[in-house]
Amino acid sequence: MEREKRSPGFYLLAGFFGLFVLFLYGPLSAVFILSFQGPQGGLTFPLNGVSLRWFQNLFETQAVGDFGASFGRSFALGLMVMAGTVLVSLLAGLAFRRRFVGATPLFYLTVASLVVPSIIVSLGIGVLFQQIGWRPNWFSSGFGAHLTWTLPFGVLIMFAVFNRFSPSYEEAARDLGASNWQTFRHVVLPMIAPSLIGVGLFGFSLSYDEFARTLMTSGSANTLPLEIYGMTTNVTTPVLYALGTVTTLFSFLVILLTLSTILWINRRRVRA
Amino acid sequence: MNALLARATPYLQATPLLLILGFFLAVPILLLLVVSFWDYDFAGIYPDFLTLNYAEALGSWVTWRIYANTLKYAVIVWAITALVGFWVAYFLAFHVRTATMQMVLFLICTVPFLTSNIIRMISWIPVLGRNGLINSGLTGAGIIEQPIEWLLYSDFAVVLAMVHLYTLFMVTPIFNAMMRIDKSLVEAARDAGAKDWQVIWNVVLPLAKPGIAIGTIFVVTLVMADFSTVQVMSGGQSASVALMMRNQMSLLQYPAAAANAIVLLVLVLLMVAGMLRIVDIRKEL
Numbered sequence: 001m002e003r004e005k006r007s008p009g010f011y012l013l014a015g016f017f018g019l020f021v022l023f024l025y026g027p028l029s030a031v032f033i034l035s036f037q038g039p040q041g042g043l044t045f046p047l048n049g050v051s052l053r054w055f056q057n058l059f060e061t062q063a064v065g066d067f068g069a070s071f072g073r074s075f076a077l078g079l080m081v082m083a084g085t086v087l088v089s090l091l092a093g094l095a096f097r098r099r100f101v102g103a104t105p106l107f108y109l110t111v112a113s114l115v116v117p118s119i120i121v122s123l124g125i126g127v128l129f130q131q132i133g134w135r136p137n138w139f140s141s142g143f144g145a146h147l148t149w150t151l152p153f154g155v156l157i158m159f160a161v162f163n164r165f166s167p168s169y170e171e172a173a174r175d176l177g178a179s180n181w182q183t184f185r186h187v188v189l190p191m192i193a194p195s196l197i198g199v200g201l202f203g204f205s206l207s208y209d210e211f212a213r214t215l216m217t218s219g220s221a222n223t224l225p226l227e228i229y230g231m232t233t234n235v236t237t238p239v240l241y242a243l244g245t246v247t248t249l250f251s252f253l254v255i256l257l258t259l260s261t262i263l264w265i266n267r268r269r270v271r272a
Numbered sequence: 273m274n275a276l277l278a279r280a281t282p283y284l285q286a287t288p289l290l291l292i293l294g295f296f297l298a299v300p301i302l303l304l305l306v307v308s309f310w311d312y313d314f315a316g317i318y319p320d321f322l323t324l325n326y327a328e329a330l331g332s333w334v335t336w337r338i339y340a341n342t343l344k345y346a347v348i349v350w351a352i353t354a355l356v357g358f359w360v361a362y363f364l365a366f367h368v369r370t371a372t373m374q375m376v377l378f379l380i381c382t383v384p385f386l387t388s389n390i391i392r393m394i395s396w397i398p399v400l401g402r403n404g405l406i407n408s409g410l411t412g413a414g415i416i417e418q419p420i421e422w423l424l425y426s427d428f429a430v431v432l433a434m435v436h437l438y439t440l441f442m443v444t445p446i447f448n449a450m451m452r453i454d455k456s457l458v459e460a461a462r463d464a465g466a467k468d469w470q471v472i473w474n475v476v477l478p479l480a481k482p483g484i485a486i487g488t489i490f491v492v493t494l495v496m497a498d499f500s501t502v503q504v505m506s507g508g509q510s511a512s513v514a515l516m517m518r519n520q521m522s523l524l525q526y527p528a529a530a531a532n533a534i535v536l537l538v539l540v541l542l543m544v545a546g547m548l549r550i551v552d553i554r555k556e557l
Contacts, residue, residue: 007468009367009468010367013359013362013363013367014363014367016359016360016363017360017363017364017377020356020360020381020439021380021381023436024380024381024384024436025384026399027392027395027396027398027399027436028384028387028391028392028395030395030398030399030405031391031394031395031398034398043397043398043401044397044398044401044403044404045398045403045404045405045408046408084292087288088288088289088292089289091285091286091288091289092285092286092288092289094282094285095281095282095283095285095286095289096282096286097282098281098282099282100282100283100286102286103282103286106286106289106290107554109290109293109294109297109298110289110293111553112297112541113293113297114493115489115493115540115541115544116297116301116537116540117493117496117497117514117533117536117537117540118497119497119499119514119517119518119533120301120304120497120517120533120536120537121296121297121300123300123304123517123521123526123529123530123533124297124299124300124301124303124304124533125296125300126521127300127303127304127307127526127530128299128300128303131303144292144295144296145296147292147296148292148293148296148297151289151292151293155289156553156557159554159557160557163557201386205386205387208388209386209387209388209389211389211390211500212497212499212500215518215521216521225388225389225390228388228390228391229390229500232390232394232504240394241394241398244388244391244394244395247387247388247391248387248388248391251386251387251388252383252387254386255383255386259379
């Protein structure tokens, strides 16, 4: 096989790209290594022995706040936001395929949701709940605050998906006598399923890591990012890194599962 | 009946989005606009019509410096992320040959974006700190005698961490725009005798502009809204508008925070409106 020779520019850019990846992952691996710090070790290198001490520390409630409960809340909230984002974005994506009065203002409201600083959303919802006398909670005001961040991503992705979606498949189904629901269920839905899973991944991850929008909307109970944010100011042991390692590995696991699901669906489709 | 249902369908489908964004975005912002004219003391906030909050937000030296500082971060971080983002996207789009490899490398860039911002921020501490990797490496190699103090808890650290957190928002839209460039345009330019840099300057860059504009919207709005990076990485020595708001919020001075929120929002929306003149988002999706 004959190939065009690589130019010197290629090697320069490949080197630059390599540095960029190192820049992205290097500090993260420092945290990963330091979370195995020995019992006497501190927040920086060198490693003072190797232990699982700080991981154990994580699960003793009195040592570092309530890690288990805040993780549970973040996980539940992530799932709620994921479901809400997928459903609402899909419906909105379908709506935007046709003309309707107010489509353009609604689109710009969605874009606005993306660019309005998150702390303003947090403050606004906090003050709103205070004024109408509702008690803010992670599953009510916090849920809504997270949706203002995940929905624009979901809607814009669905927008892109339907921009590339040829209506001829639906016309063919309808010509063969399928009802509207059958067309959607058996033709449209399987075709956009991988994108919907992607939207779900975005919804979950963005919510699981969000904290500026949760600041004033989570009520008295902390979500995990708020817990970590609090720890940055008052925890001076590697338990902080242990927590970082655990949550990051969890995020990686979620991403990996999602990607393999998408791959699996695609492969099955090729075979069929 | 059926025709009526068909016409009503898009409205029904758009309703959940409208209701959620209406109640959790539009109403809160309108309320902040109202509350920014209210009075407050240590015990609560009271309906009123005062311009005092704005006078305080816009009339003091300190707040002007904080706004200037926030803009400074935005400009520096924007310039660096645009430069890095352009070359990373260019490498992925034009130098990586197989689609699979492109996808794999792109995913490698995207994965950190889906992990916690705070953890990624904290991860710089063992690298930049007084006894961190860089300082101990440099002293160990005998290049410097004293550890460099300005690596952590400085403007340098803030900008570095922001670039680390936000570059992906630049890479993704530029990569997306570049992938739509017809490769035959590049070949035509080459055949006509253009050198590599001429191709980049006259063909790739103009066609990647919409991507750069979208990336700019992301990066600028994220930096303008940032308080945690500034707080953690500057060690409390620098301030940003959002951090000032955060402090007012923790003192329950909601009307003062609301006034700053409105000023910041106007600033951000003006910038975005400027960018939207360059790019039509609906066409770019």
